[in-house]
Amino acid sequence: RKEVEQDPGPFNVPEGATVAFNCTYSNSASQSFFWYRQDCRKEPKLLMSVYSSGNEDGRFTAQLNRASQYISLLIRDSKLSDSATYLCVVKTSYDKVIFGPGTSLSVIP
Amino acid sequence: DTGVSQNPRHKITKRGQNVTFRCDPISEHNRLYWYRQTLGQGPEFLTYFQNEAQLEKSRLLSDRFSAERPKGSFSTLEIQRTEQGDSAMYLCASSPGLAGTRTGELFFGEGSRLTVL
Numbered sequence: 001r002k003e004v005e006q007d008p009g010p011f012n013v014p015e016g017a018t019v020a021f022n023c024t025y026s027n028s029a030s031q032s033f034f035w036y037r038q039d040c041r042k043e044p045k046l047l048m049s050v051y052s053s054g055n056e057d058g059r060f061t062a063q064l065n066r067a068s069q070y071i072s073l074l075i076r077d078s079k080l081s082d083s084a085t086y087l088c089v090v091k092t093s094y095d096k097v098i099f100g101p102g103t104s105l106s107v108i109p
Numbered sequence: 110d111t112g113v114s115q116n117p118r119h120k121i122t123k124r125g126q127n128v129t130f131r132c133d134p135i136s137e138h139n140r141l142y143w144y145r146q147t148l149g150q151g152p153e154f155l156t157y158f159q160n161e162a163q164l165e166k167s168r169l170l171s172d173r174f175s176a177e178r179p180k181g182s183f184s185t186l187e188i189q190r191t192e193q194g195d196s197a198m199y200l201c202a203s204s205p206g207l208a209g210t211r212t213g214e215l216f217f218g219e220g221s222r223l224t225v226l
Contacts, residue, residue: 004151034214043200043217044152087151095140095204096165097215099151 001026004100006088012106017078021103023071023088032091033064035073037084038102044087047073078107111135113218115201121224122191130186130221134203141184142215143176144200152200158184191225198222 006023013019021035033050048055050062050071061074071088088100114133122128134141139160144152155174156166160181166174173191178184188195199222202215 006151043219044215045217046214085151094164095159096154096157097142097202097204098154099144102151 002101003027003098004088004090006086006100007103009102010104010106012108013078014108015078015080017107018074018076019078019105020075021073021086021088021105023073023100025069025071025088025090025098027090027092028069030069030090030092033071034089034091035060035062035071036087036089036099038087039084044099047086075105078105080107080109083107113201113203113216115199115218115221117221118219119222119224121226123226124193125190127187127189128191128223129188130199130201130223131183132186132201132203132218133183134201135205135216138203138205138216139181140204141178142202142204143184143186144202146198146200146220147196155186155199188223191223193225196223196225 004025035047036044037047038044048057048062050064052064054063059076063072083106085102085104087102090098116131120128142157143155146152154167156176157164158178161178173189176186198220200220202217204215
């Protein structure tokens with residue numbers, strides 16, 4: 001079993017749609033959680049951290065369920081510029097950082 | 110430019126040759142990570158350093174791969190006796206570690222693309 005798993009995708013959605021990404025992790029000792037975004041042929045960049053109480057940044061909402069070892073990312077009112085691959089990321093003890101396989105999103109006009 | 114720098118950006122080599130990639134992290138970042146990424150996949154963890162100490166090397170990595178960070182600044186990743194399956198983008202990232210203002214944020218270089226013929 002992979003340490004971090006995500007919806008296989010790709011997701012193709014119209015502008016304005018709401019889209020949700022799901023992620024599970026296997027190491028119950030994992031300490032920190034993040035969503036990164038990777039544009040085509042570019043390096044990954046941090047989108048947002050994920051906190052136990054859930055957190056929101058504009059149109060983006062991230063949630064964490066430690067009991068289920070589940071992380072989610074919700075994008076509301078999708079824009080064309082949201083088209084990218086979204087990577088679920090888990091930081092274990094000793095700061096080892098593991099990336100999921102990513103879910104590709106295409107927002108269509 | 111004070112970001113993470115990697116070179117060479119592209120490397121084409123013949124099977125069986127050795128290659129070495131270099132990563133210069135952001136100054137004073139004490140964590141340095143190496144990942145490998147192939148098309149359609151997320152970055153695959155290879156190894157990481159705290160200053161000059163290598164903390165972990167992926168069990169998936171064969172003995173042909175070795176990484177160093179001799180003075181706790183730049184790092185090198187060497188692949189010996191390359192195989193066609195080694196063709197990938199090799200990404201380096203650095204992090205300020207526990208003292209970082211956004212704990213866990215990795216800052217990536219643009220990567221070194223390896224093609225093994």
